[in-house]
């Protein structure tokens with residue numbers, strides 16, 4: 354299995370952490386977004402919309418979308434379970450993984466894309482939209498902090514893919530100066546410490 358990734362990007366990190374939790378071996382090819390290596394005709398044959406990560410199997414089959422890749426890995430390697438063990442747990446983890454994607458990762462990524470000079474000349478930016486997304490991120494930190502007052506992990510009482518998405522989202526906030534303030538968000542800060550201490554967080 355070959356993972357095309359960028360070490361600084363949050364979506365490839367979701368897949369690397371997932372694979373580390375599963376203990377699955379894989380090879381990697383670094384496709385640097387900064388160097389525009391994801392925009393080459395060769396990489397576009399792997400992903401026509403030039404996004405990472407991409408997983409390539411030994412027989413040449415290609416999977417895009419980090420959650421499609423993680424679900425495939427979960428089917429092949431069911432333990433440790435990261436997507437839920439029964440109908441209810443699967444639904445709750447799906448719900449929280451979507452919340453982490455849409456309410457944390459999306460606004461945090463949009464702050465970066467719309468306010469950071471990295472993207473000047475690469476995409477159209479709207480500084481105002483970036484600031485609206487920064488405000489939304491702050492509100493969502495508040496919400497996740499309240500939720501975590503009553504449980505250890507995002508999707509319940511055990512670590513799941515929802516924690517992986519939330520961790521990658523929040524860590525990616527640093528580049529835009531979006532950080533957990535432990536005084537304001539003590540439960541979120543405690544959760545962040547808990548999940549960051551897992552060996553997989555280094556992936």
Ligand SMILES: N[C@@H](CCC(=O)N[C@@H](CS)C(=O)NCC(=O)O)C(=O)O
Nearest residue numbers: 362363364365404405406418419420
């Ligand atoms: N929904 C996709 C999102 C992929 C995505 O946005 N990847 C970013 C890196 S985190 C990327 O490749 N960006 C390059 C660009 O926008 O040019 C997934 O989960 O795989």
